[in-house]
Amino acid sequence: MNRQQLAQEIIEAGRFLYGRGWSPATSSNYSTRLSADQALLTVSGKHKGQLGPDDVLATDLDGNSLEPGKKPSAETLLHTQLYRWKPEIGAVLHTHSVNATVLSRLTLADSLVFADYELQKAFSGVSTHESQVLVPIFDNDQDIARLAAKVQPWLDEHPDCVGYLIRGHGLYTWGPRMSDALRQVEAFEFLFECELKMLSITQR
Numbered sequence: 167m168n169r170q171q172l173a174q175e176i177i178e179a180g181r182f183l184y185g186r187g188w189s190p191a192t193s194s195n196y197s198t199r200l201s202a203d204q205a206l207l208t209v210s211g212k213h214k215g216q217l218g219p220d221d222v223l224a225t226d227l228d229g230n231s232l233e234p235g236k237k238p239s240a241e242t243l244l245h246t247q248l249y250r251w252k253p254e255i256g257a258v259l260h261t262h263s264v265n266a267t268v269l270s271r272l273t274l275a276d277s278l279v280f281a282d283y284e285l286q287k288a289f290s291g292v293s294t295h296e297s298q299v300l301v302p303i304f305d306n307d308q309d310i311a312r313l314a315a316k317v318q319p320w321l322d323e324h325p326d327c328v329g330y331l332i333r334g335h336g337l338y339t340w341g342p343r344m345s346d347a348l349r350q351v352e353a354f355e356f357l358f359e360c361e362l363k364m365l366s367i368t369q370r
């Protein structure tokens with residue numbers, strides 16, 4: 167796919183994710199792999215339901231902008247570290263849903279586990295509800311380089327990781343194509359909602 171087509175995928179992802187309420191108030195950032203050593207990312211501060219072709223920019227995989235004049239996403243390093251981690255990753259989505267925000271604050275542990283949900287099979291590499299999907303929760307940090315440095319060892323120790331939460335902030339997930347990353351956002355959101363409903367019933 168050429169740059170124009172990749173940009174269009176980001177624009178359409180933004181319309182969908184904003185429409186579902188998972189990217190409110192200019193929050194979130196999205197990217198696709200542009201080449202072996204470049205990513206195409208959303209420009210910082212844009213309304214994600216109203217992205218246009220100029221609202222993306224190319225970066226190298228160290229997070230440096232290749233397009234002076236455009237401000238890269240504040241969270242660029244969290245995208246580029248994923249492209250460096252695995253060459254097969256082709257798209258990364260970061261969202262800010264109510265459920266991801268609330269569940270990551272309610273969970274006092276450093277991770278949550280999904281088990282016995284059929285929908286777990288929407289995640290790459292998961293073939294049965296009998297598996298366990300471990301999702302780490304990192305404390306939020308405005309210093310994104312410091313946050314990325316905490317995420318990296320987890321990724322290296324958990325090569326099957328399908329996504330992670332930042333506490334009180336949001337979700338990161340990824341896939342070979344944009345459609346895979348979008349499917350995983352939907353799966354996470356379904357499971358976050360189930361977990362919150364279960365908590366509200368069992369803690370009564």
Ligand SMILES: CSC[C@@H](O)[C@@H](O)C(=O)COP(=O)(O)O
Binds near residue numbers: 192239262
């Ligand atoms: C509007 S608050 C959300 C931001 O602080 C940030 O977390 C975010 O997701 C968007 O940052 P951005 O620089 O636009 O990519």
Ligand SMILES: [Zn+2]
Binds near residue numbers: 193194195241260262
């Ligand atoms: Zn964010």
